[in-house]
Amino acid sequence: MATRASHNARRSTYGCLSVRTLIALFVSLALSSLAHAADSRKSGFDFMQPSTQATQLDDTQNPAMLWVKDGQLLWNKPDGSAAKSCANCHGEIARMRGVAPRYPAYSSAQKKVVNLSQQISQCRIEQQRATPWPFEHESLLGLEAAIAKESRALPVKPPEHPLLVEAQKRGTTLFNQRIGQVDLSCRDCHDTLAGKKLGGNVIPQGHATGYPIYRLEWQSVGSLQRRLRGCMTAVRAEPYAFGASELVDLEAYLAKRAAGMPLEAPAVRP
């Protein structure tokens, strides 16, 4: 018999960083060299324990597949006052192949840059005329996971649009900006300190190639915005609200930063 071990013990320790951890962090930050190799990019997958990697690689074990299954059922289910399913307009879900690697993208309907979950919500509200789902709703995550899964192994490929370029620029500024009482930027951790230990966790390079993910610590599937808000809380910064344009800007920059890397959604992360 095989089961996954519990992460309950770790659940309570999540949140802010301890003083000891912080001192260690600043020492290694000071000692780190700022070497930038040509393509030394690595997925968060490469920083995980073999057992967690095995869970991601086997769809019969990956708990995110429960959400995918739900999303696949929703895809064919008529909803809203238009009584239409996603499939009525888009055909089989397999036709979504190639869509997820392009997000965030400029939406001419919404006249702004949106992420995949905001595009799904747009269709739910405007096309199906159904009641919107709140952020992190199980059904929304399920549809997003099912759509993203269709693009597995395809390279991240942000489209070209002047307004997307603007969003990426704003995202770059946010990524380099020091935040929170701990006064660290995303870049400090995910470029300079990547590969080093923080408490019990290895700091990954922060490439968002597997979203939405099943996170063992959450015991659930969650969005990239949930992940980013977690990083902000960890450095004692006030996280942006779900759906905030700043979070979409960061997502847009992360997609540019990970361009060419293969999509691995729905990934499993510690």
Add this chain to the structure above:
Amino acid sequence: MARTLITVPETAKAGEIIEIKALVQHPMETGYRRSSDGDMLPRDLIRTFTCHFVVGPTAASAAEAGELVFAATFHAAVAANPYLSFNFRATASGTLVMVWNGDKGFAQRETVNLRVS
């Protein structure tokens, strides 16, 4: 909305040992954790899992007991959305009946047909 993901080969040769995999959505709340408001979160665990095999070419009814293939007891140390895998020697066609029972009246029953040639 309990959801399951069960993986069983559709067909097997008589005498073949097959692998059965079963994933179920469940929070597996230990009863030892507090909410962000400091209140104890009530225990909410799956307690037992059983898999029976009912021989016969048609789908088994809820009343048929069949032969016990595998059973497990769950405790607080098992992670949310527990995954099980176990083996079974297939000798005849029939139905695998899997049942999860737990706290708060949790009861989930799934059946899978197996064709043995």
